Amino acid sequence: MSIAAKAARLVLALVVLLALLAGAAYAGFLWFLGRLEPADPSAAPVEIEIPAGATTADVADILAERGIIRDPNVFRLYVRYRELDAQIVSGRYELSAAMSADEILAKLVSGDVVVRRFTLPEGLTVAMMADLLDEADVVPREDFLNAVAAAVPLNPYLPPDLDVAQPMEGYLFPATYEYHSATTAEEVVAMLLDRFAAVWTDELLARADEMGLTVHEVVTLASIVETEARVPAEQPAISGVYLNRLAVGMPLQADPTVYYALGLPRTERLLYEHLEVDSPYNTYKYPGLPPGPIASPGESAIRAVLYPETHDYYYFVAKNDGSGEHYFAATYEEHLENVDRAEANLAARQP
Structure with missing residues (x-):
C-alpha cells in the first residue's frame, strides 16, 4: 500500500473517530439537558425549606429527595456552570417537579420565597400577641417576649421613670404583616415598632403637643x-368622656383597666370586689391615667383621643341590646336612668 493510501486511510479513521466522539458528545449533551427537564410535568407544587448556609450540593440533595429534580449531580454541575454557587437564598419556596432546572434556579436565586401573613387585632396585650404568634407558628412565644424586652431601650416614647411589668404594652402596632419562614422574633418586633412609628406622623405628634x-x-x-368601645364609631365619643373626666379630676372608672390590673380574662364578669384591687391600673381607686397602656390600640383609637368628640358627657353605659353601643349622659342622674334602660334591655333579651 502506498504512503498516500495509508495517509488517506488514517485521515478517514480520524474523521470517523472524531465523528463518533462528536456524536457521543452530542448525545451526552442531550442527556445532560434532559436531566435538567421537569421531573414530573403533572406534579403539583410543594413547599421546600432551604436552610441557611446550605451548599449547592445540599440544595441539590434536598430537591432530589423531594422529587423536584431528576439528578442532583447534574443539577449541581449546572449551577456551577452558570456560576450561581453561593447565590441561592435560604427560605421556604413553593416548587414543583413540573418546573425545569432554570425555573427552579430563577426562584432560588431571586429569593422568591413563600410569603406568609399574620394579623394582630386591635386591643391585644403583649402576652396575647405572644400566644397568637406562637399558635400560628410565626415565632415561639418566649422568643417573642425576649425580643420585646430587648427592644425596651429602643423605645423613645417611654417615660424615664416608668416602672411597669410590661413597658412595651401598647407600642406593638396591631395590623396584618407579611413575613417569611426564616423571619426571627427580633424582626417581627421590629416590624410592629416600625408600623407604630409610621402611624405617628408629624400631624399627630403636633396635635398631641x-x-x-x-x-x-x-x-x-x-x-x-x-x-372599651365595641363599635369603632363610638371611639371619639368615649374618648371625649374620658378627657372630660380628666379635665375635672374625676376618676376614669374604666372597667378594662381593672381587668388588666387583675389579669382577668375579658370574658369574665367584673364584680364589685374586683374594683377594690390596689393597683395603679385600677382607675376606680386612682384618678388620672394608669401608668401605661393596657393593650395595643389601633390608629382609629389613637385618632379618637387626639380628635375627640366635643360634648358634655361624663358617663356612659352599654345598652345591652346587642348593638354594642352605649348610652351617654351628662349628669349622674341621667346616667342612672340609662343604667335602668340598659338593665331593661338585658332582661328583654333573656329567654
Whole structure:
C-alpha cells in the first residue's frame, strides 16, 4: 500500500473517530439537558425549606429527595456552570417537579420565597400577641417576649421613670404583616415598632403637643378607648368622656383597666370586689391615667383621643341590646336612668 493510501486511510479513521466522539458528545449533551427537564410535568407544587448556609450540593440533595429534580449531580454541575454557587437564598419556596432546572434556579436565586401573613387585632396585650404568634407558628412565644424586652431601650416614647411589668404594652402596632419562614422574633418586633412609628406622623405628634399630651399618655388613653368601645364609631365619643373626666379630676372608672390590673380574662364578669384591687391600673381607686397602656390600640383609637368628640358627657353605659353601643349622659342622674334602660334591655333579651 502506498504512503498516500495509508495517509488517506488514517485521515478517514480520524474523521470517523472524531465523528463518533462528536456524536457521543452530542448525545451526552442531550442527556445532560434532559436531566435538567421537569421531573414530573403533572406534579403539583410543594413547599421546600432551604436552610441557611446550605451548599449547592445540599440544595441539590434536598430537591432530589423531594422529587423536584431528576439528578442532583447534574443539577449541581449546572449551577456551577452558570456560576450561581453561593447565590441561592435560604427560605421556604413553593416548587414543583413540573418546573425545569432554570425555573427552579430563577426562584432560588431571586429569593422568591413563600410569603406568609399574620394579623394582630386591635386591643391585644403583649402576652396575647405572644400566644397568637406562637399558635400560628410565626415565632415561639418566649422568643417573642425576649425580643420585646430587648427592644425596651429602643423605645423613645417611654417615660424615664416608668416602672411597669410590661413597658412595651401598647407600642406593638396591631395590623396584618407579611413575613417569611426564616423571619426571627427580633424582626417581627421590629416590624410592629416600625408600623407604630409610621402611624405617628408629624400631624399627630403636633396635635398631641397641642393638647399637652405625650405620646405615652395618648397611647395609654387610646388603649382604654380601644378596649372599651365595641363599635369603632363610638371611639371619639368615649374618648371625649374620658378627657372630660380628666379635665375635672374625676376618676376614669374604666372597667378594662381593672381587668388588666387583675389579669382577668375579658370574658369574665367584673364584680364589685374586683374594683377594690390596689393597683395603679385600677382607675376606680386612682384618678388620672394608669401608668401605661393596657393593650395595643389601633390608629382609629389613637385618632379618637387626639380628635375627640366635643360634648358634655361624663358617663356612659352599654345598652345591652346587642348593638354594642352605649348610652351617654351628662349628669349622674341621667346616667342612672340609662343604667335602668340598659338593665331593661338585658332582661328583654333573656329567654
